[in-house]
Amino acid sequence: MLRRTATGSALVLAAALSLSACSGGSDEGEGTGSKTIQVTLANHVWTDNIKAALPEFEKETGLKVELTQLGEDQLSDQYNVKLNAGTSDLDVMMYRPLQEGKAFGKNGYLSDITEDTKGASEWNWGDFQPGPVEATTYEEKVVGVPIITETEVLYYRKDLLEKAGYSAPPKTLDELKEAAAKVQAANPGVAGFIARTGKSAAVTQFSSFLYSFGGQWADDSGKAAVNTPEAKQAYAYYGGLIKDHGPKNVSTDMSWPEAMAIFTQGQAAFYTEASSLYKNATDPAKSKVADTVGFAAFPEGPAGSKPYNVPSWALGINEASENKANAWKFIEWATSKEQTLANQKAGVPSARTSVASDPDATSTYPKDLVEAAAAGAANGVGFDRPRVVKVPEARELVGQPIVDAITGKDSGASADEAAKAFQALLDDENK
Amino acid sequence: MSADALPVTGTSGFSRWANDHRKWLFASPAMAFVVVLIIFPVAWTAYLSLTDAEGSVRADKEFVGAQNYLDVLGDTARFWPAVWRTVQFTGVVLLVEVVLGMAIALLLWRPFRGEKWVRVAILMPLVATPVAVGMMWRLIFDPNIGIANQVIGWFGIPEQPWLAGPGSALWTTMLIDIWQWTPMVVLILLAGLTSLSEEPQEAALIDGASGWQRFRFITLPLMMPTVIVAILLRGIDALKTFDILYATKGKGGGSYNEVETLNVYAYGLAFDYNEYGTSSTVLIIFFLIIIGSMWALTSRRKAEY
Numbered sequence: 103m104l105r106r107t108a109t110g111s112a113l114v115l116a117a118a119l120s121l122s123a124c125s126g127g128s129d130e131g132e133g134t135g136s137k138t139i140q141v142t143l144a145n146h147v148w149t150d151n152i153k154a155a156l157p158e159f160e161k162e163t164g165l166k167v168e169l170t171q172l173g174e175d176q177l178s179d180q181y182n183v184k185l186n187a188g189t190s191d192l193d194v195m196m197y198r199p200l201q202e203g204k205a206f207g208k209n210g211y212l213s214d215i216t217e218d219t220k221g222a223s224e225w226n227w228g229d230f231q232p233g234p235v236e237a238t239t240y241e242e243k244v245v246g247v248p249i250i251t252e253t254e255v256l257y258y259r260k261d262l263l264e265k266a267g268y269s270a271p272p273k274t275l276d277e278l279k280e281a282a283a284k285v286q287a288a289n290p291g292v293a294g295f296i297a298r299t300g301k302s303a304a305v306t307q308f309s310s311f312l313y314s315f316g317g318q319w320a321d322d323s324g325k326a327a328v329n330t331p332e333a334k335q336a337y338a339y340y341g342g343l344i345k346d347h348g349p350k351n352v353s354t355d356m357s358w359p360e361a362m363a364i365f366t367q368g369q370a371a372f373y374t375e376a377s378s379l380y381k382n383a384t385d386p387a388k389s390k391v392a393d394t395v396g397f398a399a400f401p402e403g404p405a406g407s408k409p410y411n412v413p414s415w416a417l418g419i420n421e422a423s424e425n426k427a428n429a430w431k432f433i434e435w436a437t438s439k440e441q442t443l444a445n446q447k448a449g450v451p452s453a454r455t456s457v458a459s460d461p462d463a464t465s466t467y468p469k470d471l472v473e474a475a476a477a478g479a480a481n482g483v484g485f486d487r488p489r490v491v492k493v494p495e496a497r498e499l500v501g502q503p504i505v506d507a508i509t510g511k512d513s514g515a516s517a518d519e520a521a522k523a524f525q526a527l528l529d530d531e532n533k
Numbered sequence: 534m535s536a537d538a539l540p541v542t543g544t545s546g547f548s549r550w551a552n553d554h555r556k557w558l559f560a561s562p563a564m565a566f567v568v569v570l571i572i573f574p575v576a577w578t579a580y581l582s583l584t585d586a587e588g589s590v591r592a593d594k595e596f597v598g599a600q601n602y603l604d605v606l607g608d609t610a611r612f613w614p615a616v617w618r619t620v621q622f623t624g625v626v627l628l629v630e631v632v633l634g635m636a637i638a639l640l641l642w643r644p645f646r647g648e649k650w651v652r653v654a655i656l657m658p659l660v661a662t663p664v665a666v667g668m669m670w671r672l673i674f675d676p677n678i679g680i681a682n683q684v685i686g687w688f689g690i691p692e693q694p695w696l697a698g699p700g701s702a703l704w705t706t707m708l709i710d711i712w713q714w715t716p717m718v719v720l721i722l723l724a725g726l727t728s729l730s731e732e733p734q735e736a737a738l739i740d741g742a743s744g745w746q747r748f749r750f751i752t753l754p755l756m757m758p759t760v761i762v763a764i765l766l767r768g769i770d771a772l773k774t775f776d777i778l779y780a781t782k783g784k785g786g787g788s789y790n791e792v793e794t795l796n797v798y799a800y801g802l803a804f805d806y807n808e809y810g811t812s813s814t815v816l817i818i819f820f821l822i823i824i825g826s827m828w829a830l831t832s833r834r835k836a837e838y
Contacts, residue, residue, distance in 0.1 A: 175784075182804055186590045205807065209589035301788035351676030353697035354788040369677070491588070494805040498785065505788040509699070 135425035138166045139432050141194040144177050144415065147381060148250055148450045149196070152436055155444065159435050165428055178202065185211045185420070192420040193429040199237040199246055199416045204491045206418070207240030213419040216244040218430045225434050233484035234413035234453040247437045248413035248453040249445075252378035253478030254310040254400050254486075255409070255471065261394040262289050262371045271398035275314065275339065278372065278401045282347040285371040294347030296361050296370035297340070299508055301501040302494065303357035304340075306486040307374055308504050309410050312336045314403030319488040319500060319524075326528060328500050329521035332404075334514045341507020354505050366391055374400070377475045378414065381449050384468060397470045399477035411482025413453055451475065488524070491531055499523045575820070582813035590809050601814040611790065611798060612815065616822075618703060618786075619794040623771040626710045630767055631760065633711070634718030639748070641719070642726045659716040667780025670709045671696060696781055702791035709777050714770070718763050725759030726752075765830060772823055775800065795819045 143149040149171060156167055172180060181202070184192055197206065206212050219227040227235075230248060238246035256278070258271050263281070266288035272278040282294030298304040312318070317333035320326055327333060344352060349364060356364075358375060362382050365373040366389035377397075386392040400409035417436065419429045435441065442452045446463040457463050458479070464472045488496040502520050507513035551558055582601055586594040605612050641652060658666070674681050674695035682692045695705045729752070737747050753760075775796045778786060785801050786793030793801070795815060802812035 179804055182807070188591055205588065209592060211589070299788070300783070302784070349677050351692060351694045351697055353676065353694075354699070355697070355783055357783075364677070367678070492806065501788075 135428050137164070137428075138168055139193050139425060139428050140168050140170070140191050140423075141432060142170045142172070142177070142180065142192055143196040145171060145173050146196075146250070146415065146450075147378075147448060148415070148445055151445050151448050151450065152441065155441065159432070162435075163431060165431065167432065181206075181211075185209070185422075188422050190420070190422045190424045193423045193425045194432050195418050195420055196249070196415055197246065197418055199234075199248065199413055200485055200487055200489075201493050203237060203240065203246070203416075204489070205493070207245060208491055211421055212240065212245035213421045213423065213426055214243040214245060215247075215419060215430065215433075218434075219244050219247070222434055225438060229439070229454050229456050231453045231455055231458075233411065233482075234416075236484065237413050238416045238418075246416035246418035247433055248416045249437060249442075250378060250415040251412065251451050251453045251479075252376040252414050253409050253411040253475055253482050254307060254374055255377045255380075255474040255478060256398040256400060257365060257373040257375055257380075257383055258396050258398060259285075259368075259371050259391060259394050260396045262292060263396075265289060271396060272401050274402045275311070279339075279343060279347075282343060282372055286347050289371065292368070293349040293364070293370040295343045295372045296348055296364045297344060297374050298358060298361050299344060299348075299352060299354045299356040299505065301354070301505050302497040303501075304504045305497045305501045306410065307376070308336070308340050308501075309483070309486040310374070310400050310408065311340045311403070313408035313410070313483050314400065314405055315339070316403070316405035320528065324528060324532065326521045326525040328503070328524060329517045334503075334517050336403075337503040337507050337513045337517055341504055341509075341513055344508045345510055348508075352508065354508060376414070377471065377478065378449075378451060380468070380471055397468060397474045399474045407477065407481055409478045409482055410484075410486035411478050412484060412486050490527065492527060496524060496527055499527065578813045578816055580813075581809050582817045584810050586809040586813075587811075588807050594810070597810070601810050602818075605811060605814045605818065611793070614790065615793050615795050615798040618792065619772060619796075619819075619822075622703065622707060622710075622774065622792075622794060623768060626707050626714070626771050627764060627768055629707075629711050630715045630718045631764060633715050634722055634763065635760075637715070637719045638722035638726055639752075641723060655719060656716050658713045659720075661713070663713065663776035664780045666709065666713055667777045670705075670712075671781050674705055699787075699789045699791050702782060702787055706778055706781055706792050709781070710771065710774060713777070714767060718767055721763040721766070722756065722759060725756050729755055761830065765827065768830070769823060769827065772796075772819075772826075795822075 143152070153169065153171075156169070160166060170180075177196075178201075181192075181195065181197070185206070195212075197203070197212075227244075231251070234248035234251060235244075238244065238248050256271060262285050263269075263271065266281070266285040268281060268285070272281045278295075284294075286292065286294035298307050309319075312333060315332045315336035317330055317336050318327045349369060353360065358379060361373065362375065362379065364370050365375075366383055368390050380397065381388075383389050383395045384392050389395070400407050417433045419426055419433070423429055439454065439456065442454045442457050443460065443463055446452050446457050446460075447466055449467065452458065487493060488500060490496050499520050503513045503516040506516040581590070581594075583596060583598060584594040585597045585601075586592070637655065641648070641655075645651075673679050674697075676682060676692065676694050676697045679695070681695060685693065694701055696702050733751050733755070734747060737751055742750070773796055774794065778792045778794060778797050779800070782792045784805055786797045796819070799812050799815040799819065802808050802815060806812075
């Protein structure tokens with residue numbers, strides 16, 4: 103009996119040891135990489151479409167794709183933890199070139215795929231628009247392939263505008279302000295205008311206002327420019343519009359899901375937002391105003407209509423991946439002309455020139471949205487947030503005057519403060 | 534054969550060795566657990582707090598000594614307001630939860646009809662996931678379409694901004710925390726109450742003590758150890774509250790950092806700004822604050838009893 107106890111404990115110990123040895127085991131087959139590709143994607147219409155087409159890819163190549171799908175915030179937390187630990191169990195990563203591109207590049211998280219992009223002649227790297235390509239290039243090395251592009255457009259409610267006596271959407275920012283007031287007066291209980299209000303979330307949508315007023319985040323010499331008269335005007339305009347014509351008791355934490363909800367619940371007449379989110383407003387399952395929503399090009403400011411036109415998502419390969427060759431095969435397939443065309447038909451604008459100019463690709467879109475997006479693509483600015491390594495911090499700094507303008511504080515003074523803090527961040531990064 | 538070893542008849546060297554070192558062998562899983570999951574992370578955090586680690590923890594980092602501590606302790610824009618919010622949040626929810634919890638526990642103490650159902654109903658908030666709770670209250674407190682403003686409207690109270698107001702957000706999150714965690718205090722106190730003996734109460738009744746006197750001079754002193762346990766458990770949890778704050782106001786605790794406590798601040802530093810050195814510093818200071826306040830609480834208890 104006693105003897106059995108001693109042997110038993112030895113067995114338990116041995117089992118524990120061998121178990122811990124197992125957990126460290128790695129995939130079979132070195133050199134060529136595993137047959138299984140670990141792909142991490144964000145929740146997006148693009149992802150749904152790719153997911154549906156996956157069996158095709160698996161059949162063609164004999165590879166297996168293990169897909170992880172996460173919300174935006176969870177995705178960046180995952181990357182933070184896993185990439186910091188140097189994990190090899192991420193192969194293909196869907197990331198935001200403008201948000202994380204520089205930081206990932208600097209940290210060496212993204213694999214150099216210049217050779218792959220050059221080597222694939224049929225796939226044709228030259229077909230991708232130069233702006234997005236610039237955003238997925240870090241220090242002259244290609245580190246990602248842009249998959250989704252978007253521009254800012256004006257969403258509006260045709261029925262409410264009609265009621266207020268308008269037959270067409272506003273063409274300039276002055277007209278927008280006037281129309282927001284009139285529509286609000288003609289439709290009690292409905293706000294004239296809504297947009298994102300969160301300090302960080304609003305920055306990207308505010309950027310089009312900033313550019314259209316003639317402002318910049320930083321000037322050409324790399325100095326913070328968010329306190330120029332143009333920028334101050336833009337802050338006051340954006341915040342003032344929400345303060346004066348937005349919903350009562352407006353929250354200052356809204357990102358697109360909250361702002362979109364107010365619009366699709368029928369509680370606002372005008373809404374400026376990314377074009378790629380239009381399905382949320384036109385899908386009757388998600389929107390009460392699906393029948394009456396219209397789209398227009400971003401209104402002109404003193405410097406013209408200058409919305410952002412950016413690659414919002416890209417695919418890259420984890421530098422620590424042991425399966426790079428197969429990871430590239432997945433990217434090559436997912437960004438091929440066929441997949442891109444299929445995705446574009448399903449409502450996701452791409453960065454491929456040949457697809458963008460294909461009339462067939464946009465046949466399913468609302469016609470006014472196609473025109474609005476084309477205008478954005480023609481005059482657009484290639485970035486919608488400060489181009490730095492520490493994007494999250496910078497967004498909070500330059501976003502503060504937006505929130506201050508919404509809550510009725512002195513946004514001019516706040517812009518001066520923001521410029522100082524932003525300058526300190528720029529100095530720190532350029533040291 | 535050493536004195537404490539069991540008689541082993543086997544010849545295998547390993548069984549003999551294992552038998553001689555029983556105490557180490559059996560304690561080793563627990564010790565390994567403590568080392569891997571408690572000591573190592575704390576030590577690593579302490580080390581990072583002395584470096585300028587940022588961007589990636591695997592990137593080159595320099596040893597900067599106490600510089601991070603000086604920076605953090607001198608930061609009046611984010612750090613000290615976060616400390617104050619943490620103290621405010623913990624103090625208020627702890628006070629309300631213990632007083633309210635005691636009142637509810639006293640009500641539930643004596644058997645009554647339908648007791649089972651009432652107890653189940655009171656425990657409901659406790660079993661809900663905090664993030665789901667946060668989402669739910671966010672809808673309830675929505676300033677435009679939420680039900681909270683409608684309900685108070687029936688009583689003629691003007692609409693409140695709730696979570697959306699820079700001044701009211703922290704108080705609203707406290708309300709949510711109280712709603713969710715008072716049941717736990719009730720549970721602990723009720724367990725203490727049911728273990729009290731009846732005699733002192735009866736004696737006091739015969740002596741003509743009023744209900745309040747019986748509570749103040751008999752029930753409460755006898756309950757003190759249980760109350761301290763409840764305060765300790767709830768206090769540590771309240772200091773570390775993260776899920777409710779994050780689910781209702783997001784990263785940074787809102788656009789004005791309205792509900793940014795130390796925990797939310799440290800999370801933002803690590804996951805948003807990727808400033809691991811500074812984040813570790815905040816966490817170590819926070820760790821010391823928690824240990825300090827718990828030590829103060831328990832040492833007072835020892836002195837009293």
